[in-house]
Amino acid sequence: MEEMEFLSNPQRQPFGKGARLDDFDPREAGRIRDFHRKFGEYAPTPLTALPNLAKSLGLANIFVKDESKRFGLNAFKVLGGSHAIGRILAQRLGLPFDDLDVGALRAGAFADRLDGLAFATATDGNHGRGVAWTASQFHCPTHVFMPKGSASIRAENIRACGAQCLITDLNYDDAVRLADGEARKNGWVMVQDTAWKDYEDIPRWVMQGYMTLAGEALEQMRGQGVEAPSHVFLQAGVGSFAGAALGHFAAVLGDRTPTAVIVEPKRADCIFRSLAAGDGKPRNVQGDMATIMAGLACGEPSTLSWGILRDYAAAGLSVAEHLAANGMRILAAPLPGDPAITSGESGAVTCGALERICSGPDQAIRSQLGLSAGSTVLLISTEGDTSPEMYRNVVWRGGYPAPDLAN
Numbered sequence: 001m002e003e004m005e006f007l008s009n010p011q012r013q014p015f016g017k018g019a020r021l022d023d024f025d026p027r028e029a030g031r032i033r034d035f036h037r038k039f040g041e042y043a044p045t046p047l048t049a050l051p052n053l054a055k056s057l058g059l060a061n062i063f064v065k066d067e068s069k070r071f072g073l074n075a076f077k078v079l080g081g082s083h084a085i086g087r088i089l090a091q092r093l094g095l096p097f098d099d100l101d102v103g104a105l106r107a108g109a110f111a112d113r114l115d116g117l118a119f120a121t122a123t124d125g126n127h128g129r130g131v132a133w134t135a136s137q138f139h140c141p142t143h144v145f146m147p148k149g150s151a152s153i154r155a156e157n158i159r160a161c162g163a164q165c166l167i168t169d170l171n172y173d174d175a176v177r178l179a180d181g182e183a184r185k186n187g188w189v190m191v192q193d194t195a196w197k198d199y200e201d202i203p204r205w206v207m208q209g210y211m212t213l214a215g216e217a218l219e220q221m222r223g224q225g226v227e228a229p230s231h232v233f234l235q236a237g238v239g240s241f242a243g244a245a246l247g248h249f250a251a252v253l254g255d256r257t258p259t260a261v262i263v264e265p266k267r268a269d270c271i272f273r274s275l276a277a278g279d280g281k282p283r284n285v286q287g288d289m290a291t292i293m294a295g296l297a298c299g300e301p302s303t304l305s306w307g308i309l310r311d312y313a314a315a316g317l318s319v320a321e322h323l324a325a326n327g328m329r330i331l332a333a334p335l336p337g338d339p340a341i342t343s344g345e346s347g348a349v350t351c352g353a354l355e356r357i358c359s360g361p362d363q364a365i366r367s368q369l370g371l372s373a374g375s376t377v378l379l380i381s382t383e384g385d386t387s388p389e390m391y392r393n394v395v396w397r398g399g400y401p402a403p404d405l406a407n
Contacts, residue, residue: 057355058373082134142163233260242262242313261353262313292325
């Protein structure tokens with residue numbers, strides 16, 4: 001398998017001529033962050049500088065946003081699920097979203113008016129855990145469906161939040177369809193992090209929740225003396241996280257929007273294929289999409305995120321499995337003087353890709369991206385060791401979970 005495919009996005013638009021960014025502007029981001037602050041578990045996650053890695057790769061700065069510290073749930077996804085559920089509750093109760101009293105709801109207020117409200121979702125683990133945790137805070141049940149091959153520990157963590165959780169024999173996209181069908185049949189509210197025709201409001205709320213992460217990162221960089229990143233590497237499954245982060249950066253920074261590189265596993269590179277098609281239309285990937293990057297094993301782009309990625313991403317990368325594994329090791333065992341970061345398979349792939357681009361024998365990609373001694377790169381470690389057994393297998397033993405994923 002080829003190590004890495006690079007594509008300079010032929011569909012990128014000049015700033016101001018691309019997809020609308022109204023949903024991701026600073027005012028809306030501020031309202032959503034105020035909502036997240038209502039949870040006692042909220043705190044900005046660390047933005048970690050890796051100066052020695054940056055120097056070794058010929059860059060000015062590398063910053064890693066460490067989402068393993070988010071809400072005690074080891075991943076960023078709760079930001080989206082909690083915001084969506086907050087919006088749903090506000091609508092159900094007839095209250096302005098900004099006035100929603102999280103503390104009162106957690107204490108059982110309005111229980112009679114929320115009786116019978118239940119949620120459903122499909123997940124590889126992190127999104128479902130965030131939805132289940134939030135729903136449990138408000139005393140609502142959740143029904144979670146996972147694709148085949150999902151790590152049992154991720155299902156156990158979801159069940160620990162009080163949710164019912166089933167690992168299916170389906171791929172991710174078909175698990176989404178199953179969850180949606182069950183929700184319709186049983187009167188549950190579907191809280192999904194991808195959108196499709198006639199299902200966009202809730203996925204939009206999920207996407208908007210991720211702006212809290214992006215806003216924190218910009219504030220923290222300024223606190224460390226850097227106005228904004230010149231480059232950002234964003235991993236993508238359906239593209240909701242990447243679209244939200246890039247949409248917010250573009251809304252805030254305008255024509256100073258960083259060069260954004262969208263990174264996906266080769267077996268699930270639907271955004272890459274959609275960009276390569278060049279006709280403005282998304283493309284799907286079929287089949288099992290077996291990859292250690294479980295959080296990115298998605299074959300159908302979200303209808304909400306696609307337009308943002310199509311118009312504002314600078315490039316796409318479709319990468320082999322071992323680059324994710326190498327990123328995990330680089331962050332776990334850093335150069336002397338740099339702090340260690342525990343990053344899972346989906347969280348570390350951008351680090352592995354950046355290292356290969358900057359230190360590999362072929363420097364053509366580096367040149368096309370304009371990575372230089374003056375570049376400041378932002379990476380988002382979207383998860384910690386959400387599957388501890390896999391993490392140890394990769395980081396401690398240098399292995400993979402199955403022979404067919406060795407490339």
